[in-house]
Amino acid sequence: MPSISTKGLHMPESPIRKLVPFAEKAYKQKKTVYHLNIGQPDIKSPQIAMDAVAMHSLEILAYTRSEGSEEYRAKIANYYKNKQINVEAKDIIVTTGGSEALLFAMGTLCDSGDEIIIPEPFYANYNGFATASGVNIVPVISKIEDNFALPPIAEFEKLITPKTKAILICNPGNPTGYLYSKEEIKTLCDIVKKHDLFLVADEVYREFTYDGLQHYSILQEEGMEDYGIIIDSVSKRYSMCGARIGCLVSKNPKVISTALKFAQARLSPPTFAQIASEAALSTPQSYFDNVIKEYSERRDTLVKHLQAIPGIKVGVPKGAFYCIVELPVKNSDDFAQWLLESFDLNGETIMVAPAAGFYSSPGVGLNQVRIAYVLKKESLVRAVEILKVALEQYKD
CATH class of the missing domain: 3.90.1150.10 (Aspartate Aminotransferase, domain 1)
Incomplete structure (x- = not known):
């Protein structure tokens, strides 16, 4: 056999x-x-998104651009600007869910045997994405006794080796619900700039914060243009898990041009799901x-x-x-x-x-x-x- x-x-x-x-x-x-x-x-799911698909006028269900439609990416950029994240359509690649965005990120940043530092516990599929990409995960351990607060940031630096390419965080976190403070984000940004690494932030739960706390994105921080990559998705924000639409966002043109080659290899994200996701951006507060x-x-x-x-x-x-x-x-x-x-x-x-x-x-x-x-x-x-x-x- x-x-x-x-x-x-x-x-x-x-x-x-x-x-x-x-x-x-x-x-x-x-x-x-x-x-x-x-x-x-x-x-x-927002009715406006469901209606957009139900009332479409397409006669051919055709391919879209590999990076997603220009109109949709422009509207995503406007969404981010309203969140004090200054990006343009050219900084965005639409993906088949946040999962594909993570795979594109790992493929763009890492060669086989390279390392990504991730606070654990973390989204379980990071293990699968890393295995598929030949990447080694180096965990930073947090504990339930501390409500999964991060250990001292110096613990990150101890784990950095010549094979380290990035730090990956989920903010707010799956599976813990941990929300990084503005100070923690600033410190992580300082570390990646000091060691010339990427900081990848899975921010798909950005909207869901409690107790009056606010989400602070890595791309709200100055000087992160070369280092920061956001992973995002419509799945949780709009209760549209089945749409399978996400995106990869970076101000680094080399990251975008490289990730685009992975996007071209899978042709394009799904057309109907982009129509729904674009309409969902008009969902009222x-x-x-x-x-x-x-x-x-x-x-x-x-x-x-x-x-x-x-x-x-x-x-x-x-x-x-x-x-x-x-x-x-x-x-x-x-x-x-x-x-x-x-x-x-x-x-x-x-x-x-x-x-x-x-x-x-x-x-x-x-x-x-x-x-x-x-x-x-x-x-x-x-x-x-x-x-x-x-x-x-x-x-x-």
Whole structure:
């Protein structure tokens, strides 16, 4: 039999999606499953975006430009200017989701064997993107005991080697909900300029910050034209995960021209999704105000009820819509599978994402799960009730 590539064998499974077969089995057993495992918002997509596709006048569903349509990129640039991020259409490449933007960034910045420093826990697919790109992740560890605050910035400098090409952050963070302060962003910017590195910021959750806190982008910082790259997406902002539209943003013309070659190799981003995403940019601020209020209330509800369960620790998020929960179990993978295969409370159970997959350090996060608070408050309360009973019955 022909052999599979080493890269393919090392490609990690998604901790978010690998339990799907067990969830499908639970459905067949007529169980109700509360999905806490995936960041699929239940908030309605903006009607203006849905209408734009429904009322299109296209006669041919043709290719668009590899970097995305001029009109759409100009409107994205205007969106950023309203966020005090001064970029032009030429600084933007439209991608098939933020995932493709990350792949383009790694392909643009790194050769096989190069290193990217990433605070962990981090978005699980960074592991997959790095494997696919031949990049080595060097983790900076944060802990739930410190609410996943960054360690002293000097810890970043200790990890820099001749192979280091970039620091990658997610702000606000998936899976922790950690929000970087303006001072932390400034310090990271100083480090990359000092060591001649790139700073890549995954800012797809920019809109979702709580407790009166504000997001500060790396491209709001002066002098980052050569060093800064933003990864963005419509998926969470407009509850349009299925559109698969994102973008890569940089003021560095060499970054853009190189990333464009990767974009040309896949031809173009999807046409209908660009139409929807362009229309979504006209979504009124009231939409976001209502969404942020809803997520803030969901966060407070979830954290309050989780903290009432003996033996668990909860990281309190300041942004995005996830939190990491440390459970009194030895292996959250086994626990998550058991929840779907062998447990129910009056025909109901829950699906969570085991957190070990959000780390690159082996053996870390084994007793943690990520919970996405993308369900209505009453569903979150019920899900936590189910979790409490499950923990009382579960035997490692």
